[in-house]
Structure formats: structure tokens, C-alpha cells
Amino acid sequence: MRTSRSSLAPAVAAALVFAGLSIVTATAQDAPTPAKQIWSFDGIFGTPDLAAAQRGFQVYSEVCSNCHAMHQLHFRDLSGIGLNGEEIAAVASTFTVPQGLDDQGQPKEGPGTPANQFRSPFPNEKASRAANNGAYPPDLSLIINAREGGPDYVYGVLTGYAQAPDGFTMQDGMNYNRTFPGHQIAMPQPLTDGRVTYTDGTPTTVDQMARDVVTFLHWASNPEETERKAMGIRVILFLVLLTGVTYAVKRRIWSDVH
């Protein structure tokens, strides 16, 4: 069969439609675009730097978790950032978490186990708002996926605190932030140099802690990523091979027709 030039024309038209569609994902309105950062999990081979994610978990535990819940996560999930069973049990036991009811039917608390959810700092949204001047610190389980710009945005907010420019009117209790939409954020600057002490000797600059905690949060939003990308490479290689074989079969079958 002759593939004539006229079958090219509809192909061009189809391509035009998809060129249009590819722009769909690139809009962000009324918000500064956060600067693109380089991340360990970028690209099709990229996976989260586990050491950074572990340091990020430390930042989350010591800083963020005072206000932000991550209720989709369980301590057992921490195997995903490279902790072994003993380490997970040890980490979990440092948190006091709800442990159902006691024999009198009263809510009971106790040291966490690997099966427990991460501890939520407040029992519900109302309590959280009451303690935070009316603002609600969002759950961070999916924060990287839930924001336009993803890791770059969260990094931009964490490192974007500054003096408000002259003439910029701030509301009471708000903080100026270069990245946050509208530039007024209720969260006080969470990270300052030396806020935590890393056990591996990594310097605890704001930039370093922000990168680490973003790596951790990215993993928390996409815990399947490492497995997904590894499987994807094998699946695509297999399909490419299968396409080649199938095309060869097709050519052979059609050879007597042309």
C-alpha cells in the first residue's frame, strides 16, 4: 500500500490540536511563578535523594509538625525514605499518638508504633484555626502535588520571607512572602539558620533545610515514584521491542499485497 502525501495533511491538523493542548498545564494566574530549582527527583530517571528526604523528615518532625498534619502517612511508610524496621519503630515511639480507647472507654494515648498514622497536631480544623489566629495550616501529605509549581513553589515559600517593600500594606499578623500568592502569608517564617541540628553534619542553612524538607514532602506526596519510574522504564523498553516485532510481522504479512 502506498502511503500518500495526502495522509500527512490530517496528521498535521491533529498535531496542531495537541500543540494547543500542551499549553493547558502551563497556566498559573495571579501568582508569581516560583523559580525553577534542580531536584534529585527531576526527569524520568530521577528519584528522591534519600539522605535529603531523611533530613527533611527531621525538619518536618521538629518544625512543621507543630502545626501541619500529614494524616495520609503512617510511620511504616518511612521505609520509603530508607529507614529499616528498627529505625521506624524507634522513630514512631518518640511520638505520642491516639491509641483507641482504654478499658473505661476513654480516649487513650501512647507511644506510636509503625502501624500508626503520623500524629496530627490538632484534633480538628476548628481547633487548628483557634490556635493559629484563624488560619488553617494545611495537611502536608499531598502539598507538593496540590500546588501549581509543586516543589519549586513550596521551596519558594519557605525561602521567600523578606521585609515588605515600602508602601506595601500588611494586615495584622501576616508576613511578607515573595512567592506566596498575594504576598501575605499567615505562617510566620518557619526556617531560620540553625533551626535544627542534623546528625550527618550537613549545614543547617535555610536553603539546605528547605531543599531537604521539600524532598521529603515530594516523597510523601508521591511515595510510589521510585517504583513507578523503574517499572516505567522496563514497560516502555518492552513496548518498544514489542512494537518493533509487531511492525516486522505486519510488514511480512503485507509483503504480498504491495
Add this chain to the structure above:
Amino acid sequence: MAGLHKSDLPNPVLNWIDSRLPIITMMQKEYGVFPTPRNFNYFWNFGALAMVTLVLMIVTGIFLAMNYQPNTGLAFDSVQHIMRDVNYGWLLRYVHQNGASMFFIVTYIHIFRGMYYGSYKAPRELLWILGVVILLLMMATAFMGYVLPWGQMSYWGATVITNLFSAFPGVGKYIVTLLWGGFSVDQPTLNRFFSLHYLLPFVLIGVVFLHVAALHIVGSNNPLGIEPGGPQDTLPFHPYYTAKDSVGICVFLIVWAAFVFFAPNLLGDPNNFIEANPLQTPADIVPEWYFLPYYAILRSVPNKLLGVCMMFGSLLVLLILPWLDTSRVRSCRFRPTYKWFLFAWVISFAVLGYCGMNKPEGIFVILSRVATLYYYAFFLVITPILGKLERPLPLPVSITQSVTGRPLESH
């Protein structure tokens, strides 16, 4: 005329079955030796691709439904449970989520192929109409499926789209209450959408069966748009087109896998990672990409009722396309003028999609109005008039002659 079917299958067991229920004979007739024009190009893969997608969507959907909770308090977390705790749940979900986009990509190309090569023209009008019904069912299914994860865009998308029906005078608000099962999008809405989202794919299978049955009565169109003149112009479906479709399916699966494994959320909206909150409206409510052109048509009209009518009309107009097109020539290969108007229509569709994801302000108002105008003018004015005015190129005498370049052999 009762009696056994005369089966010529050599295997006695299969013969016994086939004599009583000749499905093997039927499969052989419809998919084995079925005479198919010999000159299909790869655009004729897309029907098979849509079929493969439907099957994969149903299979992944069944397993997702085993782990999903259609409850406003649990739905969002149950999806995360699938993503995090269910074995390969993330794979099922990402295949299903991106499968919706893949389904629309292949279906839109399939429809475009029908328009470019005039596959809707007599005697294939009913085949085309069944195709439009499939598209409408797909849209309803996709819309209700998008509500199930109960994210912010699920909730607010559902609110906006169901509210469209309130534009109809008198009955509008009753329709909306009926759709919601209450006075806002809430538990009854989620529950019935889940039920319907599970039901409609099987209705789709039924209509797809009719679509294929109708196809096998009138036979396939082909890139030349002329009917096969005899056996020299056709090939048995198997192995020729089973092999050719297989190539397309492999390539299609590569594209689908690339999304699933490397960019699973590229086509999604970040807002849907936030649980539905009836008290907080997102800054922009945008539908999924495959609805954007229709959304832009809706918003391009200042009057709500007229906008809703024009949005639905933009789909329903496809139903009468076989009668709007007055040209007897099917394929755009031989329609030198109409071809360019069709390309312009494709561009207007893409422009509408682009407008749909931007706020209806400034340039986008004008753009979407011009594109909407052209979208309708193409069907209602250009297609009927140009069919009469255009001088088509001379049609080839036969498929074989055109394909091989050799003069027709005598048979």
C-alpha cells in the same frame, strides 16, 4: 426455520457448539474473512485503539471500585489509600486516570478521521450517529468519574456543570435538584455518580456493539472515499488489519505508559489534590482538558441559557452532519477547498480549548467568540454551501488502481 446451523468446523466439540450457537462462524465472518478495503492508512487504527481503551478502563475501574468509598467523608482518603496501601493501586489509578485522557485523544482523532474522509456520508449515517451517541456517553461517564476522587475540582466542577441545567426556564431548578439528590452537590450526588459511572461503561459497550454491527453492514470507508469495486479492492480483516491494528496499539500503549509512569499528573489539576471543601471556591474552576472547547463555547455567550444551548448544540450538530454536507465526494483528498475549511475548524476547536483554560477576559472573550462563530458556521453554512459550489478533483476509478498505480486488471 428452526434447525441446526451447518458448521464446517473440523473439531467436533467446537462444531457441536457452533451448530447450536454459531458464534465461531460469526467471529470468523466478522473479524476473520471480513472484506476490508486494502488501502487503510494508520488513521483507521483509532477505532481499535478506542476499543482497547474502553476495555482497559473497565478492567482497571472494576479493581478501583473494590477499594473506593463513595462517601463524602471517606472518598478522598480512600483514593489515597488506593495510591499508598493497595498493591499496585497507584498503577491501577494512574492507568485509569490517564486512560480518560487517552480515550478522548483517540476518540477525537477517530472523529476527525471520519470528518476528513467523509465516513459519515450515505450509507454510513446511522453508524456516525451511533458514534456521536458514544461520544456523549463517554463525556457523561468521564464527567461523573472526575467527581469521584472528591477533590476541590471534582466538587466545584460538579457544581458548575450540574448548575448549567438550571438555565432551562421553569424546569431547570427541578432538574438540578434531581441530579443532586438534594439542594447542593453532596452525599447523594457522589453516591449516584458512582453508581452511574459504573453503569455507563457497560451501556457504552452496548452502543459500541451496535456501532460495530452497523459498520459490518455498510462496510468501512477508506482514504479514497470510493466503495470497493470487488474482491481485488479488499483484504480479509485477519491477518492484514489485525496485524496493522496491533502496530498502532503498541505505539498507543507507549504513549499511555509514558503518561502513567513519567507524568501521571501532567493533565490533572493541582486543586484536585485538595479535599472537596464546600466553603472554599478555588480561584479558577476549569474542567479537564477534553471539555475545555465546550466550556469556552459556553462562556463565550453572554446569555446563560443561550450559552448552555450552544454548548450542547456544538455536539448535537454532529448528529445532522450527514445531511448538512451536500457534497457527494467523501474524502477530503478530492475536496481541495473544503479540506482547508476543515483544518480551520480543527484550529477553531483548539483555540476554543485554549480559551477554555483562561479566564474569560480581554482577548479570550473575542477569541472564543470568533472561534465559536466559526465552529457553527463551518457546520451550518460552509459545509452545505461549499458542497454545492466546490469542484472536486476527479475520483480514481478503483481502489486497486489508485493504490498500485497499475491499470485495472480484468478479473
